Amino acid sequence: MSKRIVWALALGMAWAGCAQAADEPPLRITRDSTEFVVHTPGGPLVIKRSKTACGAGKGFVQALVPQAGVTPVTEIEVLHALNDPATMVIDMRDEDEPLKTTIPNSYHIPYNELEDRLDVLGCQRLSGKSWACRRAVNIVAFCHGPMCLQSPAGIASIVRLGYPVGKIAYYRGGMTDWEALGLTTVTGHRPLNSRPVP
Incomplete structure (x- = not known):
């Protein structure tokens, strides 16, 4: 043949x-x-x-802009963010299913843990669920893809707690579009102790 x-x-x-x-x-x-x-x-x-x-x-x-003021980004902006020392590209998928692959150089903070882990994003806990986010880092949030509500839910929760919306970008395409385009994936995430210092 x-x-x-x-x-x-x-x-x-x-x-x-x-x-x-x-x-x-x-x-x-x-x-x-x-x-x-x-x-x-x-x-x-x-x-x-x-x-x-x-x-x-x-x-x-999912809407392209999950919260007013959030910046939608494409793969090109994600690629540049991966090299930006002042930005964290965050895989917000939860771990109900094993995460076999992810975007290289990304961090992993499940969307349902963000409210308690804003310190990793440069915020300071004041009391209870109250945070001061004057030194928040820039983030790019993603999850499974255009149908996934995990990163939009995570974004909504941190905005509600005072995270500056102007420091949040959203990659709606997520892993579905990243893999469909044949872009490189890796197993494992970047350690959180290597995050940017605000």
Whole structure:
């Protein structure tokens, strides 16, 4: 069999693997809806979401800006942030599932632990859940990908506690887009004791 035929078969199988899975329950597009109506010249068209082999079924599409004032970033900005000594790129995925790979040079602080670990981000605990964040570091938050609500939830929790929103960037693409683009991944995260000093 020629290389060209093998390549065509492999490509066809890859596309077939991303095809819609049959008999799946309706998946959410937003928090409250499983469909969206687009008014086309040919009449209304209902857009629905189905689980595919290439896309997670959990969650729903996250806003590009999860909190007013947060800066959305692409892979290019994440790459530059990885070399910025004043910025922490933070993998906010929790550990319900083992984290097999991550973005190189990133730190790991699960989204549901952030409220108690703001000291790692340059804040000072005053009392109870009260923090002073005048010396907060710049962060880039990410999680599983565009459907994942973990990093948006983590961002919301630290903003609520007074973390300066202007020091937060959000990489909505997360691991889904990073890996889909074929960018290098690693096992393990950068140790928190190597974090930037504010």
